[in-house]
Every structure is written in C-alpha cells, then in structure tokens.
Amino acid sequence: MEQTQLLLLGTEGCHLCEVAFKVLANIGLAEHIVLIDIADDEKMVEQFGERIPVLQDSLTKECLNWPFDEQQVIEWLDN
Template sequence: MLPECQLFGTLGCHLCEVAEALLMPFVEHGLLVELIDIAEHEHWVEEYGLRIPVLRRSDTGAELNWPFEAEQIVEFLRST
C-alpha cells in the first residue's frame, strides 16, 4: 500500500509544477498527495521556503527535497 504524502510548494513556483507533473503517474496508480501551499503559514515559509518543492510522507515525516526524479520517488515511497 502506498503511503499518503504532502507536496510543499506555492503558487507560481515552476519547480513545484515540475514536481507535480512527476508525481502524476504515481497519483494515477493510487498515491494520495495533498498539495500544501507554504504561503498559508509563516512557519512553513520559514521551514520550506528555500527548499520547495518538498515531498513529505505523512506516516513517517520523511522528506524528499528537490531535485528528485521518478526513480528517487519510487525509493522514497518504498523506504520505511
């Protein structure tokens, strides 16, 4: 079973759009990804502002920082 994830980004972030596109095949196969706009909370801006996009697993809190490719996403989702 695939873990639920969050993708931290913000509007107008080109790299965030690229990350979303990379995740689409995984979403089509059942991965649940919640898009989080860091602009909604100041502490998210402080934590993620220079690192977005960041993929975070909801179950473990593990984070995959940009840049990442499909192969790295697969390994990230398999890790416990």
C-alpha cells in the first residue's frame, strides 16, 4: 500500500511558501515535506497559482490552503 506524503505546493522565490515551510518545521514536519514547484506544470499553475502555498496529502489530494498556522496543520492532519 502506498504511503501518503505531505506536499507543499509553491514556487521558487515565493515568500509565503517560505513562511509556510517554517510553520511546518515548527511542528517537526520539515523532513516529511516534499516541495513541489508548480511553475513547471501548466495545469498546476492553473489550479494552484493564486492559492500557493498549499499543503496537500498525496493520496487523498485533500488540501490545506494558506494562510495556516501550526494548530490548523495539526487539526488538518488529525482529520
């Protein structure tokens, strides 16, 4: 069975993406996050371009949109 990954969708040079990564690092998730640069995928830019940073579960495709804080991430993960 495939294991879920936490994806942080963003793009290089995105200040909010850097802040979102720090939020995730603050709760010990930095090493579990896969950074996805949406700039290389036209469909992803269309879908997420105005929403980044977005935290996404790789299996369920459920998303937590910015802005989020540590507590919101913990609650999202618990659901």
